[in-house]
Amino acid sequence: MMRLKVTFPHMGYNWVCFKTLVEGMGAEAFLPDYNNVKQLDPGLKHSPEWICFPFKVTLGNFIAALEDGCKVIAMATDCGPCRFGFYYAVQERILRDLGYDFEMKYLPQGDLLTFEWVDLLKSLCPDKSLFNNYLVFRTARLFLMKCQLVQDIEKYEGLTRCYEINPGETTQIAKKCVQMVDAANRYYKLRQLRSRIRRMFREIPQRKRNGTLKVGLTGEIHVTLDPFTNHDIKRKLGELGCEVHMDLSLYDWIVHKFHLNFHRKYLEYLSKTHKKIGGLQMDIGGEAYWVLGEYINWAKRGFDGFVHTYPFTCMPEITAKSIITKWYGDRIFDLPPAFFPFDEHAGEAGFVTRLEAYVELLKTRKEKMKNGTRRN
Ligand code: SF4
Known part of the structure; x- marks a missing residue:
């Protein structure tokens, strides 16, 4: 069975969650580098000048992935009311005009209770048997658990940094926690991580100030x-x-x-x-x-x-x-x-x-x- 190589936009620590969506369904995740000036450059070059900045940043992510041989892009879309609803269509057009050969999969996120996202997940799975229903359930649950942990990390990071005694320690702990969330792919491990992450931030030496x-x-x-x-x-x-x-x-x-x-x-x-x-x-x-x-x-x-x-x-x-x-x-x-x-x-x-x-x-x-x- 051939595994699809799938990429997605980079948005802070949330790559661990998107990676789980892709790998949970048996596809290979292509991780763009953390957003940076070099990656942004082609995004700027090929975007309409007036378009929103996130459009340019995500286009840069996609170009980097396609240049690296990735063939499938997964992108969310909405039903308005602003320009985000058009991102995927305009980006697809730009990338095709640039001569890239790829498949664009889009995820309508206007109302997740329509469960259209299930079709997207199933389409990533090389196994087309009924087994992929189980994979969809498992992957969605892991994804949500990871999203919640990333949210915890973001919150603790914001609340702790101003009290840290050793400059930079909060940033290091946050990065370590993200790696731990990435490495855990079982429900019970992710459940355990919740209290562990809280403890790790609490254990950072801090000085409370008035x-x-x-x-x-x-x-x-x-x-x-x-x-x-x-x-x-x-x-x-x-x-x-x-x-x-x-x-x-x-x-x-x-x-x-x-x-x-x-x-x-x-x-x-x-x-x-x-x-x-x-x-x-x-x-x-x-x-x-x-x-x-x-x-x-x-x-x-x-x-x-x-x-x-x-x-x-x-x-x-x-x-x-x-x-x-x-x-x-x-x-x-x-x-x-x-x-x-x-x-x-x-x-x-x-x-x-x-x-x-x-x-x-x-x-x-x-x-x-x-x-x-x-x-x-
Ligand atoms: S919220 Fe809408 S208008 Fe604002 S940057 Fe995003 S897509 Fe553009």
Whole structure:
């Protein structure tokens, strides 16, 4: 039986989950390198200039894989409402025009309860007998368990880094945990990993400090979860002394698409109930709908800062940005937001300067609030 060699887009630590989807069905996974400048180059060269940055990054992933002899691409798609719904079709067209010979498999993710994803998984399996029904079930379960563990790693990483005594230890532990998740392919092992990962982060030598800033990080999913694309903003915030809270993850997104994400339902409720001041009433694409809910939620919980990351030309996230800017400007919520758009032109030095200035502003504000010297 011939095994298909399948590739998929790179998005932070989530490669371990996508790899399981492919290998669980008996195909061979082609792992693109972590996103980097060299890989991005052909993606930029062959993409329309105005298109969203994640389109260019993922096209770069696919070109690298095809150049390496990979013949099958697996890509998610949606039914709108933004440009993501067209990614796979336009990317396929571009790659064919470039002369590559390959098969594009797409995964409609608009509503995972339609179970269309089952057909995609079965098509990867060289064994066409009834046995592949069992493989689909097993693979989907392993995938979800790994997504949940990656989410845990992302969360602990954000909450721990600002307290670490030995610089860089949190990053090392996070990478080690990702490797452990990748290596485990049994349910019981993955179950054991949950408490082990928690313990590993707890055992990092830490020094608790008074006045640590509590900052929420959210935004468009690809940019927010991929450290290359967002210039490693989570790590930088941690190193600047911020406890970084993040609810966004691949697991969060998948569970939402299975209609089981009650946290997202709550965020939707928050956005909807603020209709009179501009809260969105429906999903307009990207994460905009939930970003507004996150902002309200974190403002109510007394967070010190709110960081919103998104691709430079992303219409839904820019809409969310405008609404949040107005809310803060009109003093409806007292949570200072910072907005970081990213594309291939985003310079590192300017970005770091803005981030440092924002954190300094938050520190001064917190200090003044503590001393009771803050003027409204
Ligand atoms: S969410 Fe934004 S970046 Fe992503 S496809 Fe939609 S418009 Fe483009």
